[in-house]
Amino acid sequence: MSHVQTSSSYLPQPQGPVWIAGAGVSGRGAADLATQLGWSVCIIDSNFTAASELADRHGGSAMTVEEAHSRLDEASLIVTSPGWRPDTPLLHDAQAQGIPVIGDVELAWCADRDGRFGEPRTWLAVTGTNGKTTATAMLASMMAESGAAAEAVGNIGVAVGTALTQTPRVSVMVAELSSFQLHWSPTLTPDAGVILNLAEDHIDWHGSMDAYAADKARVYRGPVIGVNADDERVCREVERYMELSSTSSGSDTPARRVVEFTMGEPSAGQVGVIDGRIVDRACVPADSEGVDIADATRISPPGPAGVADALAATAIARSQGVEPDAIARALSSFVVEKHRGQVVYEAGDIRWIDNSKATNPHATDAALSAVESCVWIAGGQLKGAQIDDLIHKNADRISAAVVLGQDREIIRQSLATVHPRIPLTVITSTDPVIAMNEAVQAASKLAQPGDTVLLAPAAASLDMYTGMSQRGDLFAEAARRYGRGTEG
Template sequence: MSSISHLPVALQGRILVAGAGVSGLSIAKMLSELHCDVVVADDNETARHMLIEIVDVVDISTAEAQAQLDTFSIVVTSPGWRPTSPLLVDAATQGLEVIGDVELAWRLDQAGVFGTPHTWLAVTGTNGKTTTTSMLAAMMNEGDFSAKAVGNIGIPVSEALVAKNRIDVLVAELSSFQLHWAPTFVPDAGVVLNLAEDHIDWHGSMREYALAKTKVLKGNIAIIGADDPYLVELTAEAGISDLVGFTVREPQHGQLGVAAGELVDNAYGNALALASADGINPAGPAGVLDALAAAAVARAQGVAPEAIARALDSFEVAGHRGQVVAEAQGVQFIDNSKATNPHAADSALAGYDSVIWIVGGQLKGADISSLVKQHQHRIKAALVLGVDRGEIVEALTQFAPDAGVFVTDTADPQQAMSEIVAEAFRISTAGDTVLLAPAAASLDMFKGMGQRGDLFAHSVVGTIEGQTEEKG
């Protein structure tokens, strides 16, 4: 790597890193290895002490950092820190530039610090980011590129940039937080999958959240979900032209879509078939859209249809994103615990005809009524848990009156999930899908959406094994 004299000017002075968590550690480690003068600020002393055991940097409290702001040349913040954080507000007021980890990595890469600048393929949106990013990385590798999923999945961007075996293509899953703090970031290709209300408390408004997401569209290749009316309207208002769209419908010129059961490229080719739409994992429209989004980026990079087909054929979905946990007596059990808002649950429900729906948790102010109304014809029963169960039951009663409703008010997460799964086994018949797609956050009962999905899978598998032993 280059010496400090080859770094951008702002990084040659004293650098303040805001946050001593995972992102802060990654930032501090990369800057330290570049021989920068780094100070890490956080009010969590335990986190600070853990960080300095790994990286040789100075650690201070946020109050100390505020008192020393005139000694810093730039602030690099962990992405989760809000713009309203007093330290960041004071820094901006004093004229200090505040950037995030992605912006830092981008600037260093563009400056040639890690050799020839890498190819950046950015994936964002409200739902489907991880699946699309993973699919795209697989497609790029099948196309003989050296690619890696980075950012919110895989490895941190900073680690990918300094990898011993060079990674040429960074397939980066990026959050709205990371993009907020990335003012000059311009990827080689960027895709926005969809937009729905999320993290509004952090950004202040839906528009600010959406504008952060659409930063990935500033590059030469800009791709959007053409079935998302708000996203289409927003990009039109912003004057973003030369867009490539993807749709579950037959693609128009400049789009990828579905025709005669095939994923079809009508943007970079003349209605060129890429792969069969059947068997896409995860199942349902959401999985097809993710595959189309990934294919749109891959095709822009010159990946052949055959490589895209191979990647999709061997693709395995990440945990809690539409995994088939088990199948018993003609009933499928699907873990989509990652569906933490109504928009994600909408995509999950759309893939099945007769659903026993496990729903509930923290709605965070989201309205679930329209979701229930839209899918009332496919909801055979709803099994409800979590802090906002009353609101969910009310919506079911009003908009899906024919659906059976089972409610648990048990606070213990394992017991609650066991009750839910037991009821699912009791009422399900061949052809049903038992779908965990909660449409709500998990932290009211669980350590996270991962634990929620794990407990669901454990209960399902345990019940099936118990039934087998009884028959034996």
């Protein structure tokens, strides 16, 4: 069996072709990067045609997953797409045999740290159960306003490998990273990392909440740790991680600086809100009363979730020396990404908001908390998530509801039990276009002056849609076609 040669470099040294597990978007990026590193590639995918096409573009070979498993003794390094579960037989058995398995983010990190694409870059990592894309985009804007050549990368913007070779050069990588990507990044050590929040998600993939949180905490390996002081799970994970680090740290372990953020009035060492203003008391002299940053009431997207994202981004930006006026400029010009609380239609006194990215109850709670009264459109694949608490907490905000998708009956029963008096419409169609059109037409009839029609499904989209983007796009199209307002 031939494994990776050991050396003083960060970058693995495979013996023979590097195996790329997955011929999708991540696999293509990994193959591109591997080729630029001078490695030959072997593409592995259950779809042999897709694997062969990608292999041909890189002058490599291809195998099915089954064939690769039978020839595992030939592998020396596997770069996997992040969605491949750790218990996938190929990956599980490879690791059991001592064959390194990493992701494309880890590969890019190692190549950058080895100086294969010039001077190593600054890496700022953003993760959490919800809000990652907005916070990442905000932080990238803040860094750019400070004059840095910053780029949002990872699950937003460009792939990390692509950013390494981009012209003009990217010097600050602001990376949105999922728990999957972090699981396959065993040595990634960002210059600063933040966990926005933690709630149960992807437990079927990770195996447990503890394992999920531990993978998220990999952003805390570096010298700056961003902590949501309002999230008990994040605080517990920080304590666990710091304790673990103190007992296992070596001489190369960086000294860690903790920068907290809170929706409340900040104590020393925190970024928070005072009289509607974002104030920094973390990156200032100990005896300082704080530095005024920006108006928290004008943050986009509006509501607590948007403010929390702005606070997290501000905390990390300030830890990197960004001046308050640069942060204020970035926040004042920030426009929310599609499907993340975007107003897609307004008529009279009714707004239509697309928050299709709210694919779990935790994200939907944040979306509901940002409105006063709404017609809630919900449904899809709950994946075992419980929503009674979500509905109970937000009952006074939900004036009516429309449910659709695979688990619509579960949501209907929960609404009937927890909030029985509200008008409720059930959409039974399983055609994606028809179902969304009917949902929007029903919501239009239910909406009253001052309401928001809110698509915040609390569920995944793959029961009917190709993804949350298609679900949100169809909602926006239907809202513009069938939505109505109250003209006044």
